[in-house]
Amino acid sequence: MKIPILMYHQIDEPPPRGTALRGLIVAPSSFALQMRMLRLMGYKGLSMRDLEPYLRGDQQGKVVGITFDDGYQNNLVHALPTLKANGFTATCYGVSSMVGGTNAWDAGKVAQKPLMTQQDWLAWHGAGMDVGSHTQTHANLTELSNEAAQQQIVQSKDELQHVLGAEVRHFCYPYGWFKPEHEDMVRAAGYVTATSTRRGRAQAGDNPYALNRIMVARATNPLQFAAKIMTRYEDCRQ
Template sequence: MPDTASPLRPIPILVYHQISEAPPKPAPFRSLCVAPASFARQMALLKLLGYQGLSMSGLLPYLRGEKTGKVVGITFDDGYQNNLTHALPVLQRHGFSSTCYAVSKLLGKTNVWDKDIGVAQVPLMNADELRLWVAGGQEVGSHTQNHARLLQIDAAAALAEMTGDKAALEGLLATPIRHFCYPFGEYGPEHVVMARQAGFQTVTTTHRGRSSAMNKLMELPRVPVVRSTSLPVFWLKIATAYEDRDRG
């Protein structure tokens, strides 16, 4: 099967981080906090418009061109506890699935990779909460063991971050971990090879755009949803070429 997405319909893969109220100004990266009410409205709009929200496993047949339909991928980076408390009930209400990319050595801790730049520290899901996420019909993907900057470590360490995280999460959840996300969106050609070597079926990036026939499964672009994303702009992001122009 060719390592490309279906040319029949552009597929948006949404990327969220926190589903929570934003910290007060001037906190850095507060844009990555989407209010629970906003998230609920966005998911309701998807349902109203006839979209099916899917995890990366659910989306894979569409990305391969094996199935067609009105689908949207839903992903969450880092594994924040507020994904479980605020996003899961909404996803379940609409019959949607999603993929949350977790950092195995930081389960139950906080987003320490952001601490030095002043980002507010908030809880990440612990092992039991991650199991609740899966029991709730959602999927877990890999985000390295330590939220590593792959371009700043050697090849052996980078591969260990991928394979170690995959193995740890599989042991914890007793389910295959098939999907990966590059932390910070940083990677090189060698990491694409490593991801395939580690056994991942898809890898998502921070390149902006909807998926198309030009996208390899190990370098999938996504559609960012942030605090300021209004409902009309949300529609533009999923249903038009609004994000495709920014693909990089």
């Protein structure tokens, strides 16, 4: 059975037209509608932690993974209440050295937005949500030496676990870029999965360290959203 893993970034009111990367900001009302649609279609929205048995093939069911990249504070403010209202869980991938900071890796390209503070992360995790790693600095691993890439992967896990006081089991490649050696590093660091930006739905038996995801953008309309979940729409666009 196919398992769609949704990829979001920010849940917030979109900025004016012409703003760089505006498509990555999904309005809270759109997100609420999408989560309601999932529930009405009979799907259960799950964090990567809760998705583990389905990815292994130990369990089957109508499930959808829900992930947020970067750890924006607006995920806590706008997404968390909607997730809880629908009985869903989700994973938010944090940039460990920028807890309480902003999306500095985008400086000069897009507006700076606050990232979750330590208290925010504790609130997210305490609400039953999952926390994953997105490296220490949102690094493009393909531009780093193997030693530097390994530090980004290993240290981010340690730092986030220190923030949470709980295990961090899942990883996400910044920008979606990685090489086979990075998969090996993620595995050796003790992560259970790693997600990419490659399009398509996942299924049991897929390489857990190169999982496809489905991008949900500002302009994704309800019909497209349903097609991404229930049909081969995304699978054909790998």
